[in-house]
Amino acid sequence: MATVKLRDVKKSYGSVEVIKGVDIDINDGEFVVFVGPSGCGKSTLLRMIAGLEDITSGTLEIDGQVVNDLEPKNRGIAMVFQTYAIFPHMTVRENVAFGLTINKASNEEKEKKVAEAARVLQMEHLLDRRPSELSGGQRQRVAIGRAIVRDPKVFLFDEPLSNLDAALRMDMRMEIGKLHNSLAASMIYVTHDQVEAMTLADKIVVLKDGRVMQIGSPMELYHEPANLFVAGFLGAPSMNFIPVTVEAVEGENIAISSPSLDRISVPGKGRSFTVGQTATLGVRPQYIRPASGDSGMLHGKVALTERLGSETVVDVTLASGGTLIVALPEDKVLAEGTETSFDFDPAQAHLFPETP
Amino acid sequence: MATVTADNRGLRLATRYAVLILIAIIFIFPLLFMVMSSLKPSAQLLADTKSLRAFLPVGDLSFDNYTDAFVRAPIGLFVFNSVLVTGITVLFCIFVCSLAAFAFVFIDWGGKTIIFSILLATLIIPYETIFIPLLLMASQLPWIGAEGFEIGWLNSYRVQIVPFIADALSIFLFVQFFKDLPKELIEASRVEGASWWTIYRKVVMPLSGPVIATAAILKFLFMYNQYLWPLMVVQEEGIRPVMVGLGYFTDQLNVPWGEVMAYLTVITVPVLAFYLALQRVFIASVASTGVK
Numbered sequence: 080m081a082t083v084k085l086r087d088v089k090k091s092y093g094s095v096e097v098i099k100g101v102d103i104d105i106n107d108g109e110f111v112v113f114v115g116p117s118g119c120g121k122s123t124l125l126r127m128i129a130g131l132e133d134i135t136s137g138t139l140e141i142d143g144q145v146v147n148d149l150e151p152k153n154r155g156i157a158m159v160f161q162t163y164a165i166f167p168h169m170t171v172r173e174n175v176a177f178g179l180t181i182n183k184a185s186n187e188e189k190e191k192k193v194a195e196a197a198r199v200l201q202m203e204h205l206l207d208r209r210p211s212e213l214s215g216g217q218r219q220r221v222a223i224g225r226a227i228v229r230d231p232k233v234f235l236f237d238e239p240l241s242n243l244d245a246a247l248r249m250d251m252r253m254e255i256g257k258l259h260n261s262l263a264a265s266m267i268y269v270t271h272d273q274v275e276a277m278t279l280a281d282k283i284v285v286l287k288d289g290r291v292m293q294i295g296s297p298m299e300l301y302h303e304p305a306n307l308f309v310a311g312f313l314g315a316p317s318m319n320f321i322p323v324t325v326e327a328v329e330g331e332n333i334a335i336s337s338p339s340l341d342r343i344s345v346p347g348k349g350r351s352f353t354v355g356q357t358a359t360l361g362v363r364p365q366y367i368r369p370a371s372g373d374s375g376m377l378h379g380k381v382a383l384t385e386r387l388g389s390e391t392v393v394d395v396t397l398a399s400g401g402t403l404i405v406a407l408p409e410d411k412v413l414a415e416g417t418e419t420s421f422d423f424d425p426a427q428a429h430l431f432p433e434t435p
Numbered sequence: 436m437a438t439v440t441a442d443n444r445g446l447r448l449a450t451r452y453a454v455l456i457l458i459a460i461i462f463i464f465p466l467l468f469m470v471m472s473s474l475k476p477s478a479q480l481l482a483d484t485k486s487l488r489a490f491l492p493v494g495d496l497s498f499d500n501y502t503d504a505f506v507r508a509p510i511g512l513f514v515f516n517s518v519l520v521t522g523i524t525v526l527f528c529i530f531v532c533s534l535a536a537f538a539f540v541f542i543d544w545g546g547k548t549i550i551f552s553i554l555l556a557t558l559i560i561p562y563e564t565i566f567i568p569l570l571l572m573a574s575q576l577p578w579i580g581a582e583g584f585e586i587g588w589l590n591s592y593r594v595q596i597v598p599f600i601a602d603a604l605s606i607f608l609f610v611q612f613f614k615d616l617p618k619e620l621i622e623a624s625r626v627e628g629a630s631w632w633t634i635y636r637k638v639v640m641p642l643s644g645p646v647i648a649t650a651a652i653l654k655f656l657f658m659y660n661q662y663l664w665p666l667m668v669v670q671e672e673g674i675r676p677v678m679v680g681l682g683y684f685t686d687q688l689n690v691p692w693g694e695v696m697a698y699l700t701v702i703t704v705p706v707l708a709f710y711l712a713l714q715r716v717f718i719a720s721v722a723s724t725g726v727k
Contacts, residue, residue: 131622152628164619168641178627181637222623229627 081142081155081232081265082107083128088137090123090289097123099289100137105233105267105282110259113269114276115286115312121269122237124286128267129158129235142232157226158235161242163218165210165225172206175224196224199261200254216247223258236268240275252278273313277301285309303348307431310361316392316404319367320435321360321377325352333430335360339399341376345425350432361429364392364406367421369413375420379403381413395419464490469703473500473696480692500693501701504684507694510701512673513680518705520595520676521658527600528654529647535601536609537635541621551610558603563663569598570667594668595676599658605650612646613639648716655709677702 083105090098098120105111113121126132128139130151138145146154157178165174173180175196176189184192197203200220210218219239226234239255240248256279259266270276276283277297285292285300285308293305297313304310310318326342327334333352336342337360345360352358369375382402383394393413395403405421413419467490472480474496483489504510538544539551573588588594616639624634640647662678669675680702684695 129622129626131625151622151626156626158623158626160619160623162617162619164617164623166620166638166642177624177629181627181629181633225623225627 082140083233083265083267084138084140085124085128086138086140088124088127088139089135090120090127090132091135097289098127098135101286101289101291103284103291103294105265108263108265110266110268110279110281111284112276112280112282113267113284113286114271114273115292117271118288119286120289121271121286125235125237125267125269128154128233129156130154155232156235157229157231157233158237159219159222159226159239161238163210163222163242165218165221167210169209170206171202171208171210171213171221171224174210174221175206175228177225178229192228193224196227199227199258200224215243216251219243219251223255227258227262232265234262234264234266236266238269238271240270241272255279273315277313283313285312304361304429307359307361307433307435310429310431311435314363316364316406318361318363318429319403321362321397321401321403322434323358323360323430325354325356325358327354328352333358335430337399339377339379339397339401343376343425345428345430347430350430352430352432356432357434359431359434361431362423362427364404365390366427367403367405367423368407369405370420370422373420375422377403377421377423379419379421381415381417381419384413384415386412395421466703469696469699473693473700474498475500475693477691477693480696500691500697503691504694504697504701507691508680508683508698509672510677510680510698513675513677514702514705516592516674517659517676517678517702520592520661521655523592524596524599524658525651525654527596528602528605529651531601532605532650533609533640533643533647534635535606536613537631537639539606539610540613541634541639542631554603554606558607566663566667569664573598573668589668590671590674592674595661595665595674598664599654599661602654605654608646608650608653609643612643616642644716648713652710652713656706659706 083103085101085103088098088101089096101124103111113124115121123132127134128141130146130149134147139147141154141156151158166177169177172193175193176184179189179192193206194203197206200223202217202220202224205213205217205221210221213221219242222239236255240251243251252275255268259279268275268279280297282294283297283300284294287308292312293300293309295303300309300313304313304318307320311320321337321340323335323337323340325333326336328347329344331347332344333347334342334344335358340360367377377395377397379395379397381393382396385392385394388409390409391407391411393405393407395405397403403421407413471490471492472483474492475483476495476497476499479494480489483494488494539547573594575586576588578585578588578591578593588597620638620642621634624638629637659676660678661676665676665679666682669679681695681698684691684698
């Protein structure tokens with residue numbers, strides 16, 4: 080039973096405001112990922128929840144209790160750091176038991192909890208080693224083990240995988256996912272890696288410049304991004320943005336056109352547009368297909384083809400000068416230099432009133 | 436190609452060793468001179484200084500200078516006093532200065548930047564300028580000892596120890612070292628529920644071996660070489676340190692140089708012993724600061 084509630088939380092360093100009023104609700108047992116570009120404030124926000132940074136204004140509740148002024152140790156949290164932060168002068172066993180030792184737990188309790196954590200993380204054979212004898216992945220396990228033995232209400236992870244190589248990162252990502260399933264504890268996880276966010280999260284919080292851009296499940300954010308930033312941040316390759324002019328507002332549908340795009344009608348999704356304004360049309364590369372002959376809505380010339388095996392990414396120079404990225408299934412190849420036209424389902428496109 | 440590189444490497448190694456040996460000789464010769472001279476009668480000692488014989492065990496060698504020196508001055512007592520005063524000062528210095536540095540580096544409190552700057556500024560004040568006021572202060576300080584309440588610290592061990600426990604240089608060394616410790620270690624400890632005292636004891640100090648060794652050696656040398664201050668504040672022979680003891684040999688017309696050298700040889704032993712004990716950690720600390 081642990082919920083976390085942030086209400087209008089702000090943080091300033093002198094006159095510089097880095098967190099500009101954040102509201103987030105985290106339910107019991109939920110895996111929440113804070114994601115955003117460097118400097119968006121995601122780590123600062125996590126450190127504020129941990130109690131390592133003061134909260135300038137607003138309230139932070141953990142389990143229904145306002146904890147703004149509580150010391151980190153009294154908040155019922157455990158934190159795993161990017162640099163692991165395990166103590167180099169202690170063995171793995173001493174590291175994992177550190178919190179128990181300083182809180183004067185009995186030896187049996189320590190033994191039991193360390194053994195349990197070691198079993199969950201499959202590191203029983205490492206317990207008597209020193210951190211200098213461990214690999215990066217093993218050190219990260221030790222750091223997670225130290226968090227587990229405390230039975231925290233909330234686990235906090237600050238970019239825990241960013242110091243690992245790609246293969247190990249994927250393994251550890253899956254392990255953390257399994258760990259969440261088995262512990263069923265609330266977890267808050269900070270990353271700049273959208274793959275980690277998409278795969279691990281029950282709920283993603285996208286941050287930019289100290290503000291929440293959108294909160295929702297991974298698929299919600301992927302299919303219904305609330306704004307241009309979220310649309311461009313999630314998904315690989317990134318969503319295509321085409322500058323367009325609004326031709327007509329037809330109830331729910333908006334008619335648009337641009338030099339490289341024939342006039343089409345796309346769903347407005349509740350956003351308001353005025354005739355004549357410039358807007359941005361977003362289409363995911365995966366939803367664009369080559370049209371037969373010249374019948375497509377977008378016209379351009381193939382500039383580059385990248386074959387990845389599972390998909391082929393085509394870089395198209397549009398007639399109007401912009402570029403379009405198209406992701407085709409598996410090994411479908413378009414010869415470089417060919418004039419092609421492309422189609423997409425307008426229902427899968429997003430129209431944003433802002434411009435990038 | 437391979438042989439050329441091998442030759443180059445050999446040559447470079449040889450040059451490096453030649454330079455190192457030269458430096459070692461420069462540092463060893465004064466010690467050699469001291470030890471050799473301590474074994475020679477004064478007349479021969481002075482004659483030998485005109486040639487390289489001064490560094491060689493030649494001529495009429497004996498331990499007479501040592502027996503004479505021990506008769507002239509209570510050397511054992513002086514060494515004991517110096518080691519006692521130096522040892523206690525070093526211990527307290529490590530404790531007090533590291534605690535101060537801990538507060539400067541890890542704990543947030545108002546005005547710490549200003550106070551640290553003032554502290555560093557004291558480094559440029561020469562001891563000679565504060566000796567007289569310090570002496571006056573020491574003569575008026577209260578103390579509760581075996582005979583009850585008394586005024587004045589002169590003629591005591593404490594007057595040789597207390598004024599030198601805290602110093603800006605040691606605090607500065609600790610501050611620099613602590614700043615390089617990963618701050619996540621401290622934050623992780625705080626999240627785990629450690630108090631500042633626990634973090635100091637269980638996390639920071641166990642990782643600070645190199646800086647403890649450095650600060651201890653510097654403090655040891657400074658304290659062991661104390662001359663002017665104990666000369667001023669200590670009149671009783673029983674608590675006099677080694678450097679002041681040198682006066683037993685030099686306050687006459689014909690300085691017995693052989694005995695002086697014997698005395699110096701004896702009082703050098705504790706310094707070498709202390710250095711050798713901490714040598715490995717000390718070298719590690721110099722090496723690690725070099726890499727950064």
